[in-house]
Amino acid sequence: MSLDEKFISVRTAFYDIVGSFFRGIAGFFGYPTNPGMPTMSEIPSDQYARSRFLDSLPTHSTYWPPVQRPETWFEMIFGPTPKVETVPRYIYESKEEGFYNFYIENYKNIYFFPDWLSEFIQVRLHICLDITVLETIREVFFVGLMVYSQIVILRIALSWFIYINPYTFPWCYIAAAVDWTEDILQGIVPAILGVNITGSVFLGILGVLADSLNHLVFTMPFLPSEGEETKLLINEQMKNVLVFHYLPILWYRYPIPNDIREFWYNERPDILEYMEKAYQNLDIQFLPDDIVTQLNQVSISNSFVDFDSNLNKMVSTELLSKNDFIPTDLVLTKLHSFTSLENFLF
Template identity: 45%
Template sequence: MTLANRILDLKYAIVGGLSSLMEFIASKAFDYPNNLGMPITSFSDDERAIWDYVSQLPKHLTIMPPPAAPINFNQAIFGNFPVMLTIKRTFFEHSKDGFYNFYVPNYNNIFFLPDWVSQLIQVNFDVHIDTTPLEIIRQGLFLGIVSFMFLMEFRMKMYWFLTINPYTRPWVYFISLTDWLYDVVSGFTPVFLGLDLTPTVLLGVLGKMADSLNHLVFTMPFLPSEGEPGKMLIDGEMKDVILFRYLPYLWYSHPIPDKLREFWYTERPEIYEFMKKSYGHLDIEFLPNRILKEMYEQQQDHKVLVDNIDNLKNLSTNLICEISSHSTTYFHVFNDKQINLNDFFDVVTDKFIT
């Protein structure tokens, strides 16, 4: 019998002995196999269907830390910026769905912002279709976390060289940049065989945080809960996707951004016509503010003109009534004066005759 076979038999003996020992402990201490352990949580049919659907989805694969991929000589010497492997949104136009539809590949490790966070960003920070500001913030966070990871790795590697005193300049600056986090975490991480596991735990947590940014998808102008799982034929292959289409909820519950309405009205009138035709029955304003202001001012001018015409009519009617009333009075006065004058001439004529 060769040495390899003896070693293999020894492995089998060790594994079999450990198995028998564990079974003996379980049967004597925990009444195995009669005691099946904690009860299994029961799921409804809908929950089970969702679980089965998510479990069969593919994973969005990324590499952390990002691999070095220089594309020119300077990057080969000094290094290149870490590249994010984000999930891309694909916009498309449809005659029935509208002009602002998009889909993203569906993965079991994809995630979105909460609805209330997405609504807060869209309503208060005017971030709707163009998510460039959010992409810049995400890229900045990613670079910051990855750079901090490199600092921590450099700090760990310094202790490998006994000739380097890390508490002298310039090495002490690298220590100072990471000490604050070490002080916070060191009390919560264990020490194994005299080795402090704080750097390992920190690198793992920071790497997970940076990698999660690759799986985050922004759904503006829709809320994340408006996504609909489905399938689409992409590059000749049927793939699972999440669809965002039709009218975004925030465009119904809140006014549509004026810049977007101005863009529709001046540069893309077909979008304005589609919105007006498809959603005109809803209480939504699709005209830009300047057009609404002009319409309001015209209505006000028309109202003032109508009021002036009505006042002029009332004035004319009152004036005619006043003239008619005064004319009647003047006629009666003139008639009375004429009668008196005739009586006077009759008296005078009678005196001359007599």
């Protein structure tokens, strides 16, 4: 008989004593008839299904440091420069949905602008189809955060070398660029074993901000809320996607930018024809402003010509010859006034 088998009875007796002790204490609180507090409140089925769906979505993964794929001599010596790893937009055209459709893969960690901010950028700043400016600003901001994070790392490294005074030239510039963060965070972040970790915390904040730019998606000319969740077969795999298609809601609420309408009229008449045919029931102007102005002028000119011809038909020669009905001079004066008005307008 082993030593463990000899103490089985002792172990069982100890378990029974402890169990009886806790059951006795729980009896004062109504055990076993009292079920206790519910572990969680009842969740509606639609919210529960939505939560399960979001949990099932994949994660848009990024890598830092970036994959070592140098393309120039500079990158081969000093390493590749940081680049934004964005969520790709796949643009497509179809006869049913139009020409400005795109879809993106649906991830659980992607971000969008609020609708009001996206509307402000498109309507007030006139950034609609060409989002090169937004992508450039994002990339510059991303590289700036990466460069500043390297400065923070250098400042942390300087604090470990006691023979370097960080407040002397040229290190004082690095200290001035980073030490203001310690003044803000030192009263919030405690020291651990006497070591100041505000620099490490601030470095983590910079990393989160920079990584969030990788997951930011621009939906112009659509609003983020116009995305429709569906599934598509991509590379022989069914994937959850967000589709932005048909007519953007801002092109219905506000006039379509004139440069886009001029592009349709001059270079892409097929898009103009589709828009006029597909959305003919909506009160939307698809022609450029100068073309609409010319058509209005021609319409007004034709209306004056029709008015003159109708007036000549209405007033016969026999009627003009009768001085006792309508004075001939008065009629000729009226006709001359209409002709002068036409010449003045055109």
